[in-house]
Amino acid sequence: MKSHVLRPLWVVLALVAVVLLFRVFYVPQNFGIGKRGYMYGWHREANVEDWKNFKVKYNGSSEFCNNCHPDKYESVMKTPHAIIICEDCHGPAIDHPVDPPKLTIDKSRGLCLRCHTYLAYPTSGRADIRGIDPAEHNPDMECVMCHNPHNPMEGLR
Amino acid sequence: MVHGELWTTKELFVYPNEYIYWSIQIVMYPFMTGLVAGAFVLSSLYHVFGIKQLREMARFALVFSFALLFVAPMPLLFHLLQPFRGINVFMTPHFTSAIAAFGIVFSTYGAIVASEIWFVYRKYFVDVSLPLKNKQDKSMGEWIKYLIFCSLTLGSYDVSEESLKRDEKAVKILAGIGIPVACFLHGYAGFIFGSVKANALWMTPLMPVIFIMSAIVSGIALCMLTYILAMEIRKILAKRKKASLPSAHYQSSEEIKGVEISVVRMTTKYLLFFLVFAISLELLDLVFRGYTAVKSWDVLRSVIYGRDFTDIFVLQYGIGNLLPLFIILIPGITIRRAVISVMLILFGVFMMRYNVVIGGQAFSLTFAGYMHYHMPIIPHDWETFKEGFAGAAFIGLMPFPLFCIMNRLFPAFDFESSH
Amino acid sequence: MITRRELLKNTVRVIGGIALPLSAFRIITAEEVLAANNDGTKVRWVFLVDTYKCVGCGMCVKACKKENEIPWDANVTRTWVERYVHTKDGKVYADTPKGARDGFTTTKIDLGMGEYKDIKKEDIERAFFVPKLCNQCEKPPCVQVCPVGATYQVPDGVVLVDRSWCIGCGYCIMACPYGVRFFHPVYHVAEKCNFCYHRITKGMKTACVSACPFGARKIGNIKDLNDPVTKIIMTERVGILKEEYGTKPQNYYIGLSEEVK
Numbered sequence: 001m002k003s004h005v006l007r008p009l010w011v012v013l014a015l016v017a018v019v020l021l022f023r024v025f026y027v028p029q030n031f032g033i034g035k036r037g038y039m040y041g042w043h044r045e046a047n048v049e050d051w052k053n054f055k056v057k058y059n060g061s062s063e064f065c066n067n068c069h070p071d072k073y074e075s076v077m078k079t080p081h082a083i084i085i086c087e088d089c090h091g092p093a094i095d096h097p098v099d100p101p102k103l104t105i106d107k108s109r110g111l112c113l114r115c116h117t118y119l120a121y122p123t124s125g126r127a128d129i130r131g132i133d134p135a136e137h138n139p140d141m142e143c144v145m146c147h148n149p150h151n152p153m154e155g156l157r
Numbered sequence: 158m159v160h161g162e163l164w165t166t167k168e169l170f171v172y173p174n175e176y177i178y179w180s181i182q183i184v185m186y187p188f189m190t191g192l193v194a195g196a197f198v199l200s201s202l203y204h205v206f207g208i209k210q211l212r213e214m215a216r217f218a219l220v221f222s223f224a225l226l227f228v229a230p231m232p233l234l235f236h237l238l239q240p241f242r243g244i245n246v247f248m249t250p251h252f253t254s255a256i257a258a259f260g261i262v263f264s265t266y267g268a269i270v271a272s273e274i275w276f277v278y279r280k281y282f283v284d285v286s287l288p289l290k291n292k293q294d295k296s297m298g299e300w301i302k303y304l305i306f307c308s309l310t311l312g313s314y315d316v317s318e319e320s321l322k323r324d325e326k327a328v329k330i331l332a333g334i335g336i337p338v339a340c341f342l343h344g345y346a347g348f349i350f351g352s353v354k355a356n357a358l359w360m361t362p363l364m365p366v367i368f369i370m371s372a373i374v375s376g377i378a379l380c381m382l383t384y385i386l387a388m389e390i391r392k393i394l395a396k397r398k399k400a401s402l403p404s405a406h407y408q409s410s411e412e413i414k415g416v417e418i419s420v421v422r423m424t425t426k427y428l429l430f431f432l433v434f435a436i437s438l439e440l441l442d443l444v445f446r447g448y449t450a451v452k453s454w455d456v457l458r459s460v461i462y463g464r465d466f467t468d469i470f471v472l473q474y475g476i477g478n479l480l481p482l483f484i485i486l487i488p489g490i491t492i493r494r495a496v497i498s499v500m501l502i503l504f505g506v507f508m509m510r511y512n513v514v515i516g517g518q519a520f521s522l523t524f525a526g527y528m529h530y531h532m533p534i535i536p537h538d539w540e541t542f543k544e545g546f547a548g549a550a551f552i553g554l555m556p557f558p559l560f561c562i563m564n565r566l567f568p569a570f571d572f573e574s575s576h
Numbered sequence: 577m578i579t580r581r582e583l584l585k586n587t588v589r590v591i592g593g594i595a596l597p598l599s600a601f602r603i604i605t606a607e608e609v610l611a612a613n614n615d616g617t618k619v620r621w622v623f624l625v626d627t628y629k630c631v632g633c634g635m636c637v638k639a640c641k642k643e644n645e646i647p648w649d650a651n652v653t654r655t656w657v658e659r660y661v662h663t664k665d666g667k668v669y670a671d672t673p674k675g676a677r678d679g680f681t682t683t684k685i686d687l688g689m690g691e692y693k694d695i696k697k698e699d700i701e702r703a704f705f706v707p708k709l710c711n712q713c714e715k716p717p718c719v720q721v722c723p724v725g726a727t728y729q730v731p732d733g734v735v736l737v738d739r740s741w742c743i744g745c746g747y748c749i750m751a752c753p754y755g756v757r758f759f760h761p762v763y764h765v766a767e768k769c770n771f772c773y774h775r776i777t778k779g780m781k782t783a784c785v786s787a788c789p790f791g792a793r794k795i796g797n798i799k800d801l802n803d804p805v806t807k808i809i810m811t812e813r814v815g816i817l818k819e820e821y822g823t824k825p826q827n828y829y830i831g832l833s834e835e836v837k
Contacts, residue, residue: 003320003323004279004311004315004320004323005323005324005327007275007311007312008268008271008272008275008276008311009272011311012268019247022248023248026244027248034728034730034731035731036728036729036730038252038253039719039720040715040716040719040720040728040729041728041729042251042725042728043725043726043727043728043741044725044741047738047740048736050738050739050740051736051770051773051774052774052778053774054644054773054774056643056774056775056780057642057643057783058787059786060775060780060781060786060787061786083789083790084635084789085786085787087639087786087787088638088787091642092639092642110678110679110681113679113681114632114634114678114680114681115633115679115789117679117681117682119632119680119683120697121661121700121702121703121704121705122700122701122702122703123628123703123704123831124627124628124630124631124703124705125628125629126631126632126680134682158761159650159651159652159758159759159761160759160761160764162651167689168687168688168689169687170669170670170672170837171688172672172754172755173651173652173653173675173755174652174656174675174749174755174756174757175755178746178749178750178759179746179750233745236745236746237743237745238743238744238745238746238759238764239743239744239764239765242743242744243743245723245724245741245743246724248724249725249741250723251722253720253721254720254723254747255721255723256721256745256747257724352721353751354751354753354821355717355750355752355753355821356750452820522753522755522837524837525668525670526688
């Protein structure tokens with residue numbers, strides 16, 4: 001009779017075989033070492049496409065808005081607010097006017113205060129922006145009640 | 158709510174995404190693996206180096222190590238946000254990560270311990286299954302018992318003198334291989350922390366060594382504690398049996414006590430050796446950090462000597478290390494003193510893990526802010542259970558019922574049936 | 577005498593031999609290895625931040641959260657803006673309330689634990705804002721430590737997370753010295769800035785770059801010598817964050833100062 005000593009080894013090898021077999025079914029085919037090598041490129045290749053197909057929400061440019069709203073576009077382009085893209089206040093609009101047909105405009109005081117709270121910070125562009133102290137300057141009112149964001153320089157309305 | 162936000166408060170300048178992501182279960186994880194490794198090393202001291210006084214302890218430590226082995230990965234599963242994907246570690250291991258080694262090292266180690274147990278208990282399996290095999294009308298319970306033990310023999314019924322010699326040799330070899338693997342198992346747990354260069358407290362090459370040493374300390378301490386408990390129970394049983402069956406031969410309570418104290422005395426010596434070594438390494442690390450005082454030292458010093466002073470110097474070093482050291486060093490050790498000191502030592506090792514894991518996240522990556530950990534005590538949902546005191550206690554107590562089950566398959570205190 | 581060709585061949589054999597068990601029996605061809613070494617890619621995304629231009633409006637954070645579906649009220653964010661105020665008595669105060677999701681609308685510095693410190697205009701020596709986002713490091717430690725290959729670097733430099741493979745161990749979060757990673761509150765996997773990979777691969781700018789009214793943020797391709805971002809990085813004095821970690825970060829900053837963490 002053969003020695004019994006190796007029997008646990010056979011059990012272990014059988015288990016390893018089971019794991020390896022399971023692995024064949026479990027791990028996606030495209031999992032492997034990518035172009036960046038094993039240290040930085042060990043991944044499921046299809047995931048790159050997954051991320052590329054992630055839904056875009058922002059057009060990222062006001063030119064898109066100009067197609068349908070040239071009046072608004074032209075008026076704001078003459079003002080210091082021309083540097084702000086429409087979507088910063090009007091919200092992401094990649095599928096507008098289909099989805100959503102009407103954008104939700106952020107008219108809140110908080111939005112204006114992002115830039116126009118005066119912070120006297122040297123070596124930062126913030127100090128150059130005309131600003132107010134939100135605690136002093138009409139604290140209970142919305143900015144848009146007096147100021148026109150599309151033409152901030154026109155004076156109070 | 159963001160994972161981690163529940164038990165983290167931030168002070169001064171902390172990056173917005175920083176939380177104490179590694180909480181109590183990650184404290185439990187190295188603590189439990191440490192116990193596994195320590196228990197195994199203790200049993201190997203007998204099998205490999207032939208330290209006869211540890212014979213009693215060795216068999217028990219081996220079975221206990223096996224019970225702990227099943228508990229060791231549980232904190233990780235509790236900690237994972239995707240526990241069902243935990244198997245990915247085995248499926249697509251990325252070996253540049255210390256955690257990926259877990260799959261391989263842990264299974265290798267498990268295989269070694271299981272094989273060793275098989276060799277130690279092979280004769281016992283045969284002894285149990287053979288009479289059952291020949292018995293004619295087996296009851297349901299006997300059938301189950303027969304099937305379990307029959308498969309445990311792996312079809313080998315050869316218990317001749319020669320084959321038992323082979324078993325003994327195999328045990329010796331396996332225990333020999335097992336020691337470095339056990340150290341590796343725990344060393345890599347230390348490596349998980351020591352290799353995180355982003356964390357100023359964790360990053361030191363000493364971390365794996367410190368972890369191994371304290372692992373052995375905690376493993377020996379837990380084995381001693383459980384061993385003493387088991388012996389106390391046996392003493393009570395022996396007294397009862399003597400009262401009911403005075404004529405039959407059983408080990409008397411005095412005999413058990415005699416064996417017990419000599420085992421405890423012997424084990425304490427090893428405990429002491431590893432404890433001193435562990436403390437020295439930890440102090441070396443601390444001294445080195447203070448002496449070199451690199452960029453991170455300002456914030457580290459404020460954590461070590463300020464915010465975490467009680468946790469580190471009072472609870473860990475004071476109550477957890479020095480106090481038991483003195484208790485052991487006073488001559489003429491008794492069982493009671495041994496119990497107190499090993500319990501304190503276990504607490505000390507736990508605090509060491511706590512101070513490394515939680516302490517390493519007590520300061521921000523900015524070095525200009527702090528985070529405070531508030532462990533959820535009373536669970537009110539799954540998250541607060543598994544990431545809180547209740548989950549940690551559950552993990553901490555798990556090895557004992559598991560050991561009781563295993564003790565029925567591999568009787569750890571049986572004297573006659575094995576070497 | 578070993579020719580270069582032989583050396584290459586042998587290297588390929590050795591690498592192939594080592595990689596064989598690692599990729600679990602997937603055979604690596606010589607072409608694949610050579611392609612990896614030659615690095616035939618023509619794109620390497622980098623980021624350029626001008627801290628002089630940043631006014632701390634936080635429009636970038638707002639746009640990022642909406643574009644990348646990070647729950648608005650969750651206290652985590654892929655990008656954020658920090659405020660540094662250096663006072664005349666040599667103290668440095670810094671904060672980033674809610675990652676500057678709503679910008680900086682007060683002079684009070686958030687000290688955490690519900691405490692604030694108001695700093696008077698005349699006490700300020702210098703003060704400025706620093707936008708932060710993933711550095712898409714050339715040697716990303718977060719990728720190195722992922723145990724399952726759920727995060728990886730695309731040859732164009734961007735580090736992505738595979739949401740279907742991440743086990744949520746948090747090792748990558750621990751490994752990042754910049755604190756850019758977190759657990760996604762909905763998907764419960766590691767999450768990070770990926771330079772709006774879905775946008776830049778379509779020729780668009782990232783959401784934060786588009787949303788910034790002041791041109792403080794720019795994204796470019798460092799391998800394109802005509803790219804304006806590349807030109808600035810090549811000709812001006814730019815800094816990087818925490819270079820001591822050896823991660824080779826690829827976000828370049830104009831106007832860094834020693835107090836920036």
